[in-house]
Each structure stands twice: as structure tokens, then as C-alpha cells.
Amino acid sequence: MLRIDVVTIFPGLFEAFLRESIVGIAGTSGALEVGVHDLRRFTKDRHRTVDDAPYGGGPGMVMKPEPLVEAIEALAGPKGSERRARVLLLTPQGTRFDQSRAAGLASGGNLVLVCGRYEGVDQRVIDLAVDEEVSIGDYVLSGGEVPAMVVIEATARLLPGVLGNPDSAGSESFEGGLLEGPQYTRPAVYRGLPVPEVLLSGNHAAVAKWRAERAREITKRRRPDLLRAAGEEGTTR
Numbered sequence: 203m204l205r206i207d208v209v210t211i212f213p214g215l216f217e218a219f220l221r222e223s224i225v226g227i228a229g230t231s232g233a234l235e236v237g238v239h240d241l242r243r244f245t246k247d248r249h250r251t252v253d254d255a256p257y258g259g260g261p262g263m264v265m266k267p268e269p270l271v272e273a274i275e276a277l278a279g280p281k282g283s284e285r286r287a288r289v290l291l292l293t294p295q296g297t298r299f300d301q302s303r304a305a306g307l308a309s310g311g312n313l314v315l316v317c318g319r320y321e322g323v324d325q326r327v328i329d330l331a332v333d334e335e336v337s338i339g340d341y342v343l344s345g346g347e348v349p350a351m352v353v354i355e356a357t358a359r360l361l362p363g364v365l366g367n368p369d370s371a372g373s374e375s376f377e378g379g380l381l382e383g384p385q386y387t388r389p390a391v392y393r394g395l396p397v398p399e400v401l402l403s404g405n406h407a408a409v410a411k412w413r414a415e416r417a418r419e420i421t422k423r424r425r426p427d428l429l430r431a432a433g434e435e436g437t438t439r
């Protein structure tokens with residue numbers, strides 16, 4: 203059983219996600235437990251303050267260290283080898299999250315995901331309490347909540363027993379390191395556009411070959427970086 207605890211000032215954002223997504227299914231199957239924790243519960247002042255103005259001036263606010271460090275330590279213990287969980291901060295400054303990172307998390311120990319907001323978190327939170335900074339990509343968001351959901355979902359669907367069908371995760375985009383080619387369902391002709399004949403042929407070897415060709419083709423066109431990573435450069439085309 204993998205346990206993931208999330209620290210956020212918007213716990214309500216996770217409600218439908220945890221109830222309705224594959225993550226909910228993972229929870230029901232006993233493979234995953236997710237706890238969501240309101241950062242404001244770890245404040246001590248009347249106004250439950252989680253942010254303050256940046257030293258040195260400038261726009262916006264910074265997340266103050268005390269509530270975050272206390273929340274993280276309550277969930278993961280003090281930073282060091284005896285820690286109960288690995289602590290990840292979702293931030294544009296982090297190293298990029300990808301499928302291999304998801305696989306590593308799915309086969310590793312418990313996690314605490316820390317969602318920043320505002321212009322960022324006080325550096326001492328990172329120094330004292332965070333193990334790793336993780337980014338899901340180069341775009342500006344309003345906080346780490348959506349990235350935390352991305353990390354949770356990508357990890358949950360790799361847990362043994364989660365889909366009920368251990369093979370279904372493996373056949374989708376990426377697990378082969380390439381993009382998937384086009385998919386079709388009925389009807390066989392829609393608005394004059396036919397489904398490629400080979401898919402109707404019943405010839406499973408021909409179907410597999412056609413799909414492998416289309417996958418290589420779209421990957422070469424759109425994501426040549428993936429083709430090189432998969433070591434497929436120059437095979438077919």
C-alpha cells in the first residue's frame with residue numbers, strides 16, 4: 203500500500219479528483235491511500251496566515267516557513283534517513299516529471315506532496331524539509347495543486363492491481379516510449395471517411411505491424427526526442 207499525503211491551502215480542489223478518478227479506484231482496491239491536509243491547520247495565529255511579503259521587496263507574496271515546515275514534519279518526520287515519507291515540492295524550478303519518475307514513485311516509499319502558491323515558498327522550507335523539487339512542465343500555473351494531481355494519477359495507475367487489468371496500463375501511450383498512432387471504432391465509414399482496411403482484416407500480425415509503423419511515424423514527426431530515447435532512430439520509418 204502506497205500512502206500519499208498532500209499539503210495545500212485548497213484541499214477542496216482534490217475532492218472530485220480523489221472521488222471520481224482512477225485514484226479513487228486505487229483507493230477502493232487498497233493499493234493507495236491519499237490524505238489531503240489544509241495548510242491553515244498548521245498555523246497558530248488568529249488569521250491563519252500562510253504568506254508574507256518577500257524580503258528585498260518585489261511583487262506578490264511568499265509562503266512563510268513555519269506552517270509548511272510543521273505540516274511536513276508532522277506528516278513525514280524530520281528530514282533525514284529515518285523519514286517516514288519522501289517529500290516532493292511541486293514547483294517550476296523542479297526537475298521534470300516523466301513516466302520513468304512515475305514508475306519510480308509507484309515502486310518506492312510513501313510520499314508527501316507540497317503544493318506551493320503565490321510567488322513561491324521560503325527557501326528555508328526547501329532547505330529544512332523538502333527532499334526533491336518536481337516540475338510537470340514549462341508553463342505558469344497558480345500553484346502546485348494541479349501538478350500534484352498529475353503526479354498522483356500517473357503514479358496511481360502504475361500500482362499493482364489498480365486497473366483490475368495489469369496489462370491495460372502497459373499498452374497505452376508512452377509505456378512503449380513512443381506515441382500511439384490513430385485509433386478507430388465503429389462505424390466503418392463515417393462522413394465518407396473509412397477506417398483503414400488492415401484494421402478490419404482480422405490479420406493480427408498485419409494490424410500489429412501497421413500500428414508499429416504509425417507509432418514510429420507520428421513519433422518521428424512530433425517527438426523525435428522520444429524516438430532517440432527509445433533507441434529506435436533509423437529502424438523502419
Ligand code: JAH
Nearest residue numbers: 318319337338339343344345
Ligand atoms: C505556481 C507555486 N511545473 C508546473 C508548475 C508547478 C508549480 C507551479 N507552477 C507551475 C507553481 C505558483 C506557485 C507553484
